[in-house]
Amino acid sequence: MFGPKVSVCDSLHQQKYRLPNESFDEACSRQSAAMADNEEHRLKLKDLFLNQRFMPAGRVQSAMGSPRNVTAYNCFVSGTIEDSMESIMEKAAEAAETMRRGGGIGYDFSRIRPAGDRIVTLDSTASGPVSFMRIFDAVCRTIVSAGHRRGAMMAVLRVDHPDIEAFIRSKRNEGELTNFNISVGVTDEFMSCVQTGKPFALVFDGKIYRHLDARALWDEIMRSTWDWAEPGVLFLDRINSDNPLYYCESIEATNPCGEQPLPPYGACLLGSFNLVKYINNGVFNFELLESDIPHVVRAMDNVIDRTKYPLEQQEIEAKSKRRMGLGITGLANAFTLCGYRYGSPEAVKLTKKIMRVLTYGAYSASSDLSLEKGSFKLYDAEKYQESGFVSRLPQELRDKIKTQGMRNSHLTSIAPTGTISFTADNISSGIEPVFQHELDRTVQTEDGARVVRLKDYVYNFFGLRGETTDDLNVEDHLQMQIAVQPFIDSAVSKTINVGGNVTFEEFKDVYMQAWKNKLKGITTFRLDGKRYGILNKIEPANKDENDGAACFIDPATGSRTCE
DSSP states (O other), rough: OOOOHHHHHHHHHHHHOOOOOOOOOHHHHHHHHHOOSSSSHHHHHHHHHHHTSSSOOHHHHHTOOSSSSSSOEEEEOOOOSSHHHHHHHHHHHHHHHHHHOOEEEEEEEEEEEOTOOGGGGGGGEEHHHHHHHHHHHHHHHHHHHHHHHHHHHEEETTTSSSTTTHHTTSSSSSSTTTTTEEEEEEHHHHHHHHOOOOOOEEEEEEEEEEEHHHHHHHHHHHHHHHHHOOOEEEEHHHHHHOOOTTTTOOEEEEESSSEEEEETTOEEEEEEEEOOOOOOTTTEEEHHHHHHHHHHHHHHHHHHHHHHOOSSHHHHHHHHHOOOOEEEOHHHHHHHTTOTTSSSHHHHHHHHHHHHHHHHHHHHHHHHHHHHHHHHHHHHHHHHHTTTTTGGGOHHHHHHHHHOSSOSSOOBBBBHHHHHHHHHTTTOOOTOOOOOOOEEEEEEEEEEEEEEEEEEEEHHHOOOOOOOOOOOOOOHHHHHHHHHGGGGGBBBBBBBEEEOOHHHHHHHHHHHHHTTTSSEEEEEETTTSSSSOSSEEOOSSOOOOOOOOEEETTTTTEEEEEE
């Protein structure tokens, strides 16, 4: 029997990814047929999907081969929001159409003039970017209330924008801008000022509005995320210098979870290799992973041409660059099956080896595919080689790319993988540690939200208890993200959990270490902060993993209700 063994995991897979009355096997057949080049390729894909060794993102699973008018892309970045009412309302309308089709969106609001600025043509003053964020928040809330899935949005503001302090404080509450995640776009110049104590200029449209104490502003950012888990921090200069397409695009925002820094109208096509399926008797099968990668690259490349797009601009952007984001999930469970502690030197070494095989294999497969189908439209052999990321690839692989070309501009990303990991019998998500061996998890059903009691994958099927977030320190989390990032051409979505024993100064140092170690972004969640988590811990119970109901915590408001 293929597919999820835990009934609630199978039920969620059915609800999210299958057509009416479609079995797991039939869903895999539909998806593999829609993504394959030929019969041999279809059979390889079906084997991958049936055994859940590779799991395309949820939108891919539900859209490919389906008669529904939906997109296979999970998330997008908005077109550039210029400083005009016409541009703002145009982008709000585009956002509504994108969210109506099931896509999350990221926005950069840095081009909107600061509050109090004089608008000469109207003889009035500007209200600033935070006020206009409320328009997009209302659009998202309206789409959700119309019966679609909960919307997801990311708002970014550059650290040198004159309204940055208002932006940082905009979510220090439980009811404002609830449909947004927010992140500050930090520059290397700002971080240098934090280190040296030099004054930092707030600038808009070439005009310096004022200078302020960079360390005080950094403390403001840190204090907010210490208490409210927001804003996150994006290191914009690192994102752009590392970007293989530095020569033809500028990145100012990310998708809602931060794993895909994208240009205007960019879209993320995601999928993850399920690492627990590559382990037998504590040994990782690198040969199997290596052999699976070319089939996945070929299949995901086909999705780009065969899916629907909410907007024409998104289709043009996707087809001219052919981005995808292949990643991993189940990493923490894989450590436990191999006998390693999360964050240990042995775990870091295994992670780097897995990522090396994945990244080099994906780039090699994409280069081979370009011989058959051609390179992506904006490929420039010389400039592509010079990017920060590609320049770090092995010389032999770089020579191959220069000779053969590249079918896809980007190939790797680490996504949160929450739902697809759940539908694989609750494996650990992405590169996150296990939250608890038993937990209450919110599941959206046709009858509304309910919370089920669930066991971690390796605890349920192998009786093993790997490390949980309570067993780990900040350094364990940070080292895992640092180990993965050099192999990722996009970015890494990871939440660094911070325990109550960590001081504020130690907390700030986590962010400084992230910048020094060339991460592209960082998000933390402090368990003693003012915002509640989506998962709430329980005491182990002698109940079947499919039984029982518990309490639901709304992550937007912290309100608690029980069945």
